[in-house]
Amino acid sequence: MRCPSVLLLGYAAAVAAADPSGATTLGQLALHKVLQDSREVFGVESDNNSSRPYANWMSSVPDATPLAHLNIPGTHDAATWNYSQATQDALAYATRCDGGAGPAPAQVYRTQRYGAAAALDAGVRFFDLRFAFDPLDRDLVFWHGAALLSARATVDDVLFAFYAWLEAHPGEAVLLSFQYEGGTKEGAGFDGAVRDRLRGVLGSDAARRYIRQDSGRLGTVGESRGKIVLVRRFDMGGDGAEDEVLPGLHLGPGQWLDNDRRGFELVYNRTSNETAYVEDYYEPSDLGANSTVAENIQAKMDAVKTHLEKAAAAAGDAADSLFITFASGENDANVPHVFPQTMALGNGTEVTPDGGVNHQLVKLLGEMRGSRLGVVVLDFFDEPAELVGLVLGF
Ligand SMILES: *[C@@H]1O[C@H](CO)[C@@H](O)[C@H](O)[C@H]1NC(C)=O
Ligand SMILES: *[C@@H]1O[C@H](CO)[C@@H](O)[C@H](O)[C@H]1NC(C)=O
Ligand SMILES: *[C@@H]1O[C@H](CO)[C@@H](O)[C@H](O)[C@H]1NC(C)=O
Ligand SMILES: *[C@@H]1O[C@H](CO)[C@@H](O)[C@H](O)[C@H]1NC(C)=O
Ligand SMILES: *[C@@H]1O[C@H](CO)[C@@H](O)[C@H](O)[C@H]1NC(C)=O
Numbered sequence: 001m002r003c004p005s006v007l008l009l010g011y012a013a014a015v016a017a018a019d020p021s022g023a024t025t026l027g028q029l030a031l032h033k034v035l036q037d038s039r040e041v042f043g044v045e046s047d048n049n050s051s052r053p054y055a056n057w058m059s060s061v062p063d064a065t066p067l068a069h070l071n072i073p074g075t076h077d078a079a080t081w082n083y084s085q086a087t088q089d090a091l092a093y094a095t096r097c098d099g100g101a102g103p104a105p106a107q108v109y110r111t112q113r114y115g116a117a118a119a120l121d122a123g124v125r126f127f128d129l130r131f132a133f134d135p136l137d138r139d140l141v142f143w144h145g146a147a148l149l150s151a152r153a154t155v156d157d158v159l160f161a162f163y164a165w166l167e168a169h170p171g172e173a174v175l176l177s178f179q180y181e182g183g184t185k186e187g188a189g190f191d192g193a194v195r196d197r198l199r200g201v202l203g204s205d206a207a208r209r210y211i212r213q214d215s216g217r218l219g220t221v222g223e224s225r226g227k228i229v230l231v232r233r234f235d236m237g238g239d240g241a242e243d244e245v246l247p248g249l250h251l252g253p254g255q256w257l258d259n260d261r262r263g264f265e266l267v268y269n270r271t272s273n274e275t276a277y278v279e280d281y282y283e284p285s286d287l288g289a290n291s292t293v294a295e296n297i298q299a300k301m302d303a304v305k306t307h308l309e310k311a312a313a314a315a316g317d318a319a320d321s322l323f324i325t326f327a328s329g330e331n332d333a334n335v336p337h338v339f340p341q342t343m344a345l346g347n348g349t350e351v352t353p354d355g356g357v358n359h360q361l362v363k364l365l366g367e368m369r370g371s372r373l374g375v376v377v378l379d380f381f382d383e384p385a386e387l388v389g390l391v392l393g394f
C-alpha cells in the first residue's frame with residue numbers, strides 16, 4: 001500500500017461538518033473546527049444528565065488538599081474508545097501505508113467504549129494517552145501499539161478539547177499522562193523531530209495557560225483548578241536536564257518497571273524525594289500460555305488489591321505520595337486470548353463466574369469504602385455503572 005500524500009483530513013472534514021450556529025467570532029469558529037477535529041479521540045459528551053453526577057466533584061474539595069490524598073478515577077488508553085473493526089478498516093489506508101504488517105484485530109487494542117468527553121463528565125480525572133508521529137511524520141497523533149486511532153485528531157487538537165472542558169469546569173483539575181508509543185511503524189522512534197513537535201505542542205501559548213507550569217511537584221487541588229497536571233512518561237534525551245524543568249511529573253520509562261506484578265516506586269524529584277508508587281501489571285504472561293481466562297482475571301485482581309491496600313495503609317511520606325494502580329490488562333500471548341474487554345468485564349459466560357476485574361473491583365471498593373486509593377486507572381470505566389463513584393468514595 002502506498003502512503004497517500006495527505007493523511008490528516010481535519011480541515012476539509014471540519015469545514016464540511018461545521019455547524020457555526022451560535023459562533024459569532026472567528027475565534028469561536030476556529031475553536032469549533034479544532035473541537036470537531038478532536039472528536040475521534042476525545043469523544044462526544046454524553047447527552048444523559050443522570051450519567052454525570054460527578055462532573056464537578058473536585059470543586060467541593062478544599063484548596064489545600066494535596067492531589068496525592070484524592071481518589072482519582074482514570075482511564076487506560078483513553079483514546080481507543082471508538083476503535084472498532086469498522087474504524088480499523090476505515091483507517092487501513094493510512095495505518096501501514098509504509099507496507100508493513102497491519103495491526104492485530106481491533107479488539108486487541110480497544111480498552112474503552114466512551115471517550116474523554118464522557119469520562120470527564122462521569123468524574124474521570126486521569127487519562128493515559130499514547131502518541132507518536134502520524135505515518136507521514138508530520139504531526140503527533142494517537143496510537144495504541146500498531147493501531148492508528150485517528151488520522152484526523154492531533155495531540156494539539158485533543159489538548160484544546162481538554163482546555164475547553166476545563167474552561168467550562170474551572171473547579172476541576174485533570175492529570176494527563178503522555179507516553180511515546182513505540183511499535184507504530186518500521187523505524188519510528190522518539191527522535192529529535194518527534195521531540196521538537198512535542199516541545200511545540202506543550203510549549204504553545206494555550207498550553208502555557210492551561211498546563212500547570214511547575215516541575216517535579218504534584219501539589220494541591222487549589223493550585224491545579226482549571227489546569228492540567230502533566231505526567232511525562234517519556235525522556236527528552238541528552239543529559240536529562242530538560243526532564244527536570246519541563247512542566248509536570250517525570251515518570252521516565254527507565255524507572256517504570258515493565259509488567260511488574262508487585263508494583264514499584266519511582267522517585268520523580270531528587271531534591272524533595274517526591275515518589276510515585278505504581279502498579280502496572282498489564283499482562284499476566286507469567287501464568288504460562290495456557291492459563292484460563294478466570295486465572296488471568298484473578299492474577300490481575302490480586303495485583304490491584306495488593307496495591308490498593310498499600311495505598312490505603314500508607315503512612316509517613318508515602319501517605320503524601322502519588323499512588324497509581326492500573327486495573328487494566330490483557331493477555332494476547334495466552335490461548336485463549338484475553339482481550340482488554342474480557343479482562344475488565346469477563347466474557348459473559350460460566351468461564352468467568354465472578355465477572356471481570358471491574359466487577360470484582362466494585363466488590364473490593366465497597367469493602368474499602370473510606371480508604372485513600374490514589375489514582376485507579378480503568379478499562380471500560382463505564383461498567384458497572386457504580387464503579388467510578390466507588391473509586392471516588394462518594
Ligand atoms: C442537562 O442539564 C443541563 C444543565 O444542568 C440543562 O441545561 C439541560 O437541559 C439538561 N438536559 C437534559 C436532557 O435534561
Ligand atoms: C443515563 O445514565 C444512567 C446512569 O449511568 C443510566 O442508568 C441510564 O440507563 C442512562 N439513560 C440513557 C437513556 O442512556
Ligand atoms: C466511530 O467509528 C465509526 C466507524 O469507523 C465512524 O463512522 C464514526 O464517525 C466514529 N465516531 C466518531 C465520533 O469519531
Ligand atoms: C522538586 O521539589 C522542590 C520542592 O518542592 C521544588 O522546589 C523543585 O522545583 C522540584 N523540581 C525539581 C526538578 O527539583
Ligand atoms: C532524599 O533522600 C535522600 C536519600 O535517601 C536523603 O539523603 C535526603 O535527605 C532526602 N531529602 C529529603 C528532602 O527528604
Ligand SMILES: *[C@@H]1O[C@H](CO)[C@@H](O)[C@H](O)[C@H]1NC(C)=O
Nearest residue numbers: 287288289290291334335336
Ligand atoms: C498450550 O496448549 C497447546 C494446545 O492447545 C499446546 O500445543 C502447547 O504446548 C501448550 N503450551 C504450554 C506452555 O503448555
Ligand SMILES: *[C@@H]1O[C@H](CO)[C@@H](O)[C@H](O)[C@H]1NC(C)=O
Nearest residue numbers: 293336337347348349351352
Ligand atoms: C468465553 O471464553 C471461552 C473460553 O475461552 C470461550 O470458549 C468462549 O467462546 C468465550 N465466550 C464469549 C462469549 O466470548
